[in-house]
Amino acid sequence: MTTATQQLKTANNxxxxxxxxxxxxxxxxxxxYAATGILFPLIVLALWQLAFEKNWxxxxxxxxxxxxxxxxxxxxxxxxxxxxxxxxIQRIAWxxxxxxxxGLAIGFAIGLSKxxxxxxxxxxxxxxxxxxxxxxxxxxxxLGIDEALKVAAISLAVVVPVTVSTYKGIRNIPRAxxxxxxxxxxxxLQRLRRVVLPAALPSxxxxxxxxxxxxxxxxxxxxxxxxxxxxxxxMVWGRQLMQMDIVFIGIIVIGLVGVVLDFVLRFIxxxxxxxxxxAF
Amino acid sequence: MxxxxxxxxxxxxxxxxxxxxxxxxFIVLWSIASFFDxxxxxLIPAPYKVVETAWxxxxxxxxxxxxxxxxxxxxxxFTIGSLAGITVGLFLGFxxxxxxxxxxxxxxxxxxxxxxxxPIISSWFGYxxxxxxxxxxxxxxxxxxxxxxxGARSIGLTQLEVxxxxxxxxxxxxxxxxxPAAAPQIFVGLQLALIYAWxxxxxxxxxxxxxxxxxxxxxIRGREAFNVPLIIFGMLAIGLIGTFxxxxxxxxxxxxxxxxxxxx
Numbered sequence: 159m160t161t162a163t164q165q166l167k168t169a170n171n172x173x174x175x176x177x178x179x180x181x182x183x184x185x186x187x188x189x190x191y192a193a194t195g196i197l198f199p200l201i202v203l204a205l206w207q208l209a210f211e212k213n214w215x216x217x218x219x220x221x222x223x224x225x226x227x228x229x230x231x232x233x234x235x236x237x238x239x240x241x242x243x244x245x246x247i248q249r250i251a252w253x254x255x256x257x258x259x260x261g262l263a264i265g266f267a268i269g270l271s272k273x274x275x276x277x278x279x280x281x282x283x284x285x286x287x288x289x290x291x292x293x294x295x296x297x298x299x300x301l302g303i304d305e306a307l308k309v310a311a312i313s314l315a316v317v318v319p320v321t322v323s324t325y326k327g328i329r330n331i332p333r334a335x336x337x338x339x340x341x342x343x344x345x346x347l348q349r350l351r352r353v354v355l356p357a358a359l360p361s362x363x364x365x366x367x368x369x370x371x372x373x374x375x376x377x378x379x380x381x382x383x384x385x386x387x388x389x390x391x392x393m394v395w396g397r398q399l400m401q402m403d404i405v406f407i408g409i410i411v412i413g414l415v416g417v418v419l420d421f422v423l424r425f426i427x428x429x430x431x432x433x434x435x436x437a438f
Numbered sequence: 439m440x441x442x443x444x445x446x447x448x449x450x451x452x453x454x455x456x457x458x459x460x461x462x463x464f465i466v467l468w469s470i471a472s473f474f475d476x477x478x479x480x481l482i483p484a485p486y487k488v489v490e491t492a493w494x495x496x497x498x499x500x501x502x503x504x505x506x507x508x509x510x511x512x513x514x515x516f517t518i519g520s521l522a523g524i525t526v527g528l529f530l531g532f533x534x535x536x537x538x539x540x541x542x543x544x545x546x547x548x549x550x551x552x553x554x555x556x557p558i559i560s561s562w563f564g565y566x567x568x569x570x571x572x573x574x575x576x577x578x579x580x581x582x583x584x585x586x587x588x589g590a591r592s593i594g595l596t597q598l599e600v601x602x603x604x605x606x607x608x609x610x611x612x613x614x615x616x617x618p619a620a621a622p623q624i625f626v627g628l629q630l631a632l633i634y635a636w637x638x639x640x641x642x643x644x645x646x647x648x649x650x651x652x653x654x655x656x657x658i659r660g661r662e663a664f665n666v667p668l669i670i671f672g673m674l675a676i677g678l679i680g681t682f683x684x685x686x687x688x689x690x691x692x693x694x695x696x697x698x699x700x701x702x
Contacts, residue, residue: 296670375551382645383644405558405561409555
C-alpha cells in the first residue's frame with residue numbers, strides 16, 4: 159500500500175521531468191520569438207556604435223550610444239530629468255482631470271437629453287474638427303505662456319475624445335437593458351446608476367485612454383513651443399546647446415512614458431471589459 | 439414665386455435650428471461686449487474687425503502663397519506616409535517573420551509622441567520643405583500602417599484557402615484578396631492620417647515659425663504682432679480646411695466601399 163502511494167507520489171513528482179522537453183521547447187520557441195523582436199533594435203544599436211567608431215557622422219549630429227547613456231545618468235543625478243518629467247506629469251494629470259471632467263459633462267448631457275444634443279452637438283461637431291494646435295496661438299493671447307496655457311491647451315485635447323465616446327457609450331446601450339430598468343420602475347437616478355453607467359463604462363474609459371494619449375501629444379507640442387520646464391523644454395534646451403544626446407534622451411523618455419501610459423490604461427480597460435463579459 | 443416661398447418656408451420649418459443658438463448667441467454677446475467696450479479691444483477685437491481682416495487676407499497674395507505651401511506639404515507628406523504605411527502594414531500583416539522582427543520595435547516607436555521627432559528631424563534635415571514633409575509623412579505613416587496591418591490580419595483562413603485553391607501568385611494574392619479585404623480598415627487609417635497630417639503640417643509651421651511660409655507661419659506672426667483678428671481668422675481657416683479634409687475622406691470612403699452594402 160504505502161509503497162504504491164509512494165510510487166504514485168514519486169511518479170507525480172517526476173511527471174514534470176517527462177514533460178520537460180516539450181516545456182523547454184515551447185519556452186525556447188517563445189524566447190526565440192521575443193529574441194527576434196530584439197534583433198532589429200540590436201542591429202540599429204550596433205550600426206549606431208559603428209557609425210561613431212568609423213566617424214561617419216560628427217558627434218554633434220549623432221552622439222555615440224555611450225555618451226547618451228552617460229548623459230542620461232548625469233541628468234538623473236542632477237535632477238534635471240526627474241524634475242522636468244514631474245512637471246510634465248503634473249500638467250497631464252491636471253489636464254486629464256479638467257478636460258476629462260468637461261468631456262464627461264458634455265458627453266452625458268448630449269447622451270441623456272435629446273434637447274441638449276440639439277443645442278450643443280452641431281457646435282461641438284464643428285469645433286472638434288479643429289486641430290488642437292490651431293487653438294494655441296489664440297490661447298497664448300488670452301492666457302499668456304504660463305501654466306494656464308499648457309493646462310488649457312492639453313485639456314482641450316482631452317475633451318473631444320472623452321465627449322465622443324461618452325456620448326457613443328450612452329447611445330449604444332441596448333434598448334433591452336433600458337426596458338428592464340423600466341420594468342423595475344427605476345427612478346432616473348437608479349436608471350443612471352444601475353443601467354447607464356455600467357453599460358457605458360467601457361466606452362467611456364476607452365475615451366479617457368484616447369484622451370490621455372492625445373494629452374501626451376499636445377503636452378510635447380506646447381512644451382516645445384513655449385515653456386521653461388518640462389520634458390519638451392529639456393529637448394529644446396538640449397537642441398540650443400547643440401547637445402543631441404539630451405534630445406535623444408528626451409525622445410527615449412517620451413517614448414517610455416508613452417509605453418507605460420498605454421500599458422497601464424490598456425490593463426485597466428481590459429479589466430473593465432472582463433467584468434462586463436462576466437456580467438452577461 | 440408663391441411655390442418657391444412655400445418651399446423656403448418648409449425648408450425653414452423642417453430643419454433643426456436649435457444648433458445655431460449657441461454660435462449665434464456667442465457672436466451676439468461678443469458684439470455687444472465689444473460695442474459697449476466691456477472688453478479690452480486689443481485683446482478681444484470686435485467681430486467686424488475679424489471680418490475686415492478676413493476680407494483683406496482673401497485678396498492678399500501672402501495668404502494664398504501660405505495656404506498653397508501648407509497644402510502642398512500636407513498632401514505630399516500624406517501621400518508618402520500613406521504609401522509607406524500601406525506597404526509596411528501589408529508586410530507586417532502577411533509575413534510572420536516580418537511581424538516577429540519588426541512589430542515590437544514598431545509598437546515601441548509608435549508611443550513616441552509625434553512632435554518629439556521634430557527637434558531631431560530639424561537638426562538632421564534642416565528647416566526646409568523636405569524636413570517638414572518627412573515629419574508630416576511620419577504623422578500619416580503610423581495610423582495607415584497600423585490599420586492596414588489590422589485589416590490584413592482580419593482576413594479569414596477560408597478566404598486565404600480559396601485563394602490557394604485558385605493558385606494565386608503572391609502578387610494576385612495581394613491585389614485580389616488582401617487589398618480589397620483590408621480596404622475598409624485601410625480607409626479608417628487613411629482618414630486618421632489626413633487628420634494627423636494636417637495637425638503635423640500646422641504644428642511644424644508653428645514650431646519652426648521663422649522658416650518658410652505657410653498658414654501656421656501667418657498665424658504665429660500675427661501673434662508676434664499682437665494682431666488678434668489675424669490669429670482668429672487664421673485659426674478659422676485652419677479649422678475649415680481640416681473639416682473639409684474630413685468631409686472629403688468620408689465621401690471617398692462612401693464611394694469606394696459601396697460594394698460592402700449597408701452595414702450596421
